[in-house]
Amino acid sequence: MYLLYFVVFISAFLLFQIELIIGKIFLPNYGGSYFVWGACIVFFQAALFAGYAFSHFVIRWLGITRYRFLHLAIIASSFLFFPGRSLPLRYSLTNLPIVIDVFLKLLVTIGPVFFVLSTISIVTQSWVANSKLPQKNNPYILFGISNFGSFLALMTYPFIFENYYDLSFQVNIWRIGYVALAVFQLIVFIVIKIEKEVVDHTRAIAISKRVIIEWCLYSAAAVILFLSVTNVLVLEIAPMPFLWILPLAIYLLSFVLNFKERPFFPKFIDKYAYLNIGFGVLFYFVVSAKAFPVLIVGLASLVFLFFICMTCQSRLYLSRPKDIRGLTYFYLIMSFAGFLGGLFATWIVPVFANSHLEFLIGLFMLCLAINISKKDYAVPFGVLVWVFALALLLYSGRIFLLKFQYWGILLLLGVVWVIFFALKKRAFGLSIALSVLIILANNIEMNWLKGNCIYQMRNYYGIIRVLDIGQARFMLNGKTIHGAQALDAKGRQVPIAYYNPRSPVVKLLLSVNQLRKIAIIGLGTGSLATYTNKDQSLDFYELDKDIIEVAKKYFVFLNIAHGNIKYYVGDARKSFESVDNKGYQLIVVDAFSGDSIPTHLLTKEGINVFRNNLAENGVIVFHATNQYINVVDPLVSTAFSLGAKVLYKTDVDITTGRFFAEWVAVTWNDETANQLRSVFNWEELDKNDFKDIRVWTDNYTNILPHLDIEKIFKSVMSVKMFPKPAYMK
Numbered sequence: 001m002y003l004l005y006f007v008v009f010i011s012a013f014l015l016f017q018i019e020l021i022i023g024k025i026f027l028p029n030y031g032g033s034y035f036v037w038g039a040c041i042v043f044f045q046a047a048l049f050a051g052y053a054f055s056h057f058v059i060r061w062l063g064i065t066r067y068r069f070l071h072l073a074i075i076a077s078s079f080l081f082f083p084g085r086s087l088p089l090r091y092s093l094t095n096l097p098i099v100i101d102v103f104l105k106l107l108v109t110i111g112p113v114f115f116v117l118s119t120i121s122i123v124t125q126s127w128v129a130n131s132k133l134p135q136k137n138n139p140y141i142l143f144g145i146s147n148f149g150s151f152l153a154l155m156t157y158p159f160i161f162e163n164y165y166d167l168s169f170q171v172n173i174w175r176i177g178y179v180a181l182a183v184f185q186l187i188v189f190i191v192i193k194i195e196k197e198v199v200d201h202t203r204a205i206a207i208s209k210r211v212i213i214e215w216c217l218y219s220a221a222a223v224i225l226f227l228s229v230t231n232v233l234v235l236e237i238a239p240m241p242f243l244w245i246l247p248l249a250i251y252l253l254s255f256v257l258n259f260k261e262r263p264f265f266p267k268f269i270d271k272y273a274y275l276n277i278g279f280g281v282l283f284y285f286v287v288s289a290k291a292f293p294v295l296i297v298g299l300a301s302l303v304f305l306f307f308i309c310m311t312c313q314s315r316l317y318l319s320r321p322k323d324i325r326g327l328t329y330f331y332l333i334m335s336f337a338g339f340l341g342g343l344f345a346t347w348i349v350p351v352f353a354n355s356h357l358e359f360l361i362g363l364f365m366l367c368l369a370i371n372i373s374k375k376d377y378a379v380p381f382g383v384l385v386w387v388f389a390l391a392l393l394l395y396s397g398r399i400f401l402l403k404f405q406y407w408g409i410l411l412l413l414g415v416v417w418v419i420f421f422a423l424k425k426r427a428f429g430l431s432i433a434l435s436v437l438i439i440l441a442n443n444i445e446m447n448w449l450k451g452n453c454i455y456q457m458r459n460y461y462g463i464i465r466v467l468d469i470g471q472a473r474f475m476l477n478g479k480t481i482h483g484a485q486a487l488d489a490k491g492r493q494v495p496i497a498y499y500n501p502r503s504p505v506v507k508l509l510l511s512v513n514q515l516r517k518i519a520i521i522g523l524g525t526g527s528l529a530t531y532t533n534k535d536q537s538l539d540f541y542e543l544d545k546d547i548i549e550v551a552k553k554y555f556v557f558l559n560i561a562h563g564n565i566k567y568y569v570g571d572a573r574k575s576f577e578s579v580d581n582k583g584y585q586l587i588v589v590d591a592f593s594g595d596s597i598p599t600h601l602l603t604k605e606g607i608n609v610f611r612n613n614l615a616e617n618g619v620i621v622f623h624a625t626n627q628y629i630n631v632v633d634p635l636v637s638t639a640f641s642l643g644a645k646v647l648y649k650t651d652v653d654i655t656t657g658r659f660f661a662e663w664v665a666v667t668w669n670d671e672t673a674n675q676l677r678s679v680f681n682w683e684e685l686d687k688n689d690f691k692d693i694r695v696w697t698d699n700y701t702n703i704l705p706h707l708d709i710e711k712i713f714k715s716v717m718s719v720k721m722f723p724k725p726a727y728m729k
Helices: 002-030 034-062 064-080 098-109 111-129 141-164 167-191 209-237 241-258 267-271 273-289 294-318 324-352 357-374 381-395 397-404 406-424 427-448 504-511 527-531 545-554 572-578 604-612 632-641 670-678 709-716
Strands: 452-459 462-469 472-477 480-486 517-521 537-542 564-569 584-589 614-623 645-653 658-667
Touching (some): 002 111, 034 098, 034 111, 034 209, 064 167, 098 111, 111 324, 141 167, 209 241, 209 324, 209 357, 267 273, 267 294, 273 381, 273 406, 273 427, 294 357, 381 406, 381 427, 397 406, 406 427, 452 545, 472 545, 504 584, 504 614, 527 537, 537 545, 537 572, 545 564, 572 604, 604 614, 604 632, 614 670, 632 645, 645 670
Parallel strands (some): 517 537, 517 584, 537 564, 584 614
Antiparallel strands (some): 452 462, 462 472, 614 658
C-alpha cells in the first residue's frame, strides 16, 4: 500500500510543481500580471476535469483490469511531448485575449503530460477499490495523500526550487521525477493484483439530483472563494507570487485534513459556519474601505478561507458515495464544478464586474448548498425584515468606522452576527441575504470608499480606480497610487507624487537639451508628458490599453503635452523587440502594476533589449520603488554584469512629504555617467558592493532573498493611504 501512497503523492507533487514552473515561464510574456496565473489555474482545472472524465468513462466501459494496460500506454505516450521534448522559456504573443492565449499555449506545451498526471489519483483509487488490499473499502484516503503531495509542491517551490535553481534545472529535475513515476507505476502494475471484476456499462449507482447539486455547489464555492481571496491579497495588498499560492495551499490543505482515514474536522467549524459567512460579508466591504492594516487583512482573509474550505470539503466527504462504484463519478462532478467555478471567477467576472464580486457570489453558492441540504425553502416575513436590516446596516457601515474607528468594525461585526444567527433559523434566508447583497454590492462599496470614486473598472490586469479626495485626484491600481493631480485649474497642470517638478527624472527632461527621443514604459496618468516640448518625441509603452483611456479622460497631463506623443500597447519588451525605435536618449522603466515586479524587464536579456534601442550617450532610468521588495540589489548586480555604469538616487515629493522614490540609472557612456554624477548629484555605485548578489536572467529570477522585512513591517502597519499635499488648505 505504501507503494500506492508514493505513486499518488509523487504524481500530485509533479502535477502542481509543473503548474508553478510553467506559470513562472509564462508570467513574463504577459507583463507579470496575476491574471496570467488565474488563467493558468483555469487551464489546470480544465485538464484535471478532462483527466477525471476520461478515467470515469473509460474505466466504466473497460473496467479497471483492462484499463491498467491503457494507463501504462498513456504514460509512455506522454514522452512524445514534454517531458520527452524541451520546454521553451520564451513565447511569442498573439492578438487573442490574454486568458485564451495562455490557455492555448498551455494546451500545446504541458497539456498532454498534465492530462496524464490528472488521471493517476482517480485511477489508483479505482485500482485499490478493486484489489485485495485492506483499504479497498475506503480508497478516498488516497485523495487526501494526493492533495498532500500538491500542498507540499506549493510550499517547497518558492523556498527550495525557485530559490536555488534556475528554470532549466527545475525542468530537468521535474523530468527525472516523471521518469521515476513511470517506473514506479509499472511496478504497481506488476505487484498490485485486481480481484475478479464484472464490468457494468450501465450507470454504476443511483445518485439523487439533490446530492449532485450539493457536490457542484460546494466544489464551485470553494474554488471561487479561494480565487477571490487570492484576488484580494494580490490586488489590495501586494501582487507578490508567494501570496498567489497561499490560498491555493489552504484549499488543498482542507482536502488533506478531510479526505483521510480519520478526518480532522472540529465540529464548531460547521456549527458556526453561518458566523464565518457573516464575517466574510463584512470583510468584503472593510477591504474596500482600506480601514485596517494590510497584515490584519491578509491574516483574516486566510483564516476565513481555511474555515470556509473546511466546511465545503467536510460536507463533500460526508456526502461521498459509500458504494465504490460511484467513486469516479463523484470526482468527475467535483472537478467539473471546480472548473466552472474557476472559469467564472477568473474569466467571466472581470468582464462584467468592476469589483471582487465573485467573493459574494461564492458565499451565496455556499449558502444555497447548505439550504438545499436542509430542504428549507420557506421565506417568512421576518426573514425579509432581517435582510433589509442587514443591507441598511452595511450601507451605513462607514459611519461606524468614522465615529468609532476599529471599535466600530467590531460593533458592526457583532450586529452582523446577530442578523446571521437570526437568518440561520431559516436556511433560505441566508441565500436571500447574499443575493440581495450581490445586487447592492456596488452601491454599498462606493459608500465605504474614502473620497468620491468617479470611475472604477476591472480587467485582467487589475482594478483601476479614480478617486477625488479633498482637492486632489488619484489613480490607483489596488492599493498603489499610480499618479495624482490637483483639482484646481492652476494646480492640476503641475504633476504631484513621483513625477513632481523636483523628481530626478523630471530634472533630466528639463535640463538636458539633447533629449529629443524619449521612451517611457508604463503610462500611469501620463504626467511626464507635461514636461515635453514641441521638439521632443515621447513614446509610451503600456501593457493595459484601458489605462490610456483613463489617463486621457480623467487627467489633464496627456492633453496639455506639447511633445509628439505615441502609444504602443502590449508588453514593453516584446514591443521593443518588434518595433524599430532605435536612438532613445532616455528610457524610463516604470512598469509596475501595483507592487508586482515585471522581472523580465530587469533580467540581462531584458536590459539588453533596451540597450539595443538606446542612443550611444543614452541612459535607462528604472523606477525601483517597491513597498515589499528590494528591487535595487538584483537590478544593479545585473546591470554591472553587462558592463554598465550604474547610479542611484532617492527622492521625496516635498509637497506631501510622501511618495518616497528610488531611481537607478544605467548607462554605457562615460560622459553621461559623469554628467549624472556631477550635475544632477546621482551617486555612482561600486560594482564590488554587489558582487555577491545573484544576477537575474530569463532563466533565473527570485524575489525571496530580496524581501525587505523593514519595508514590509512599515507598510503592513500603515493605515494612512491618501496624503494631503501642503498646498491644500
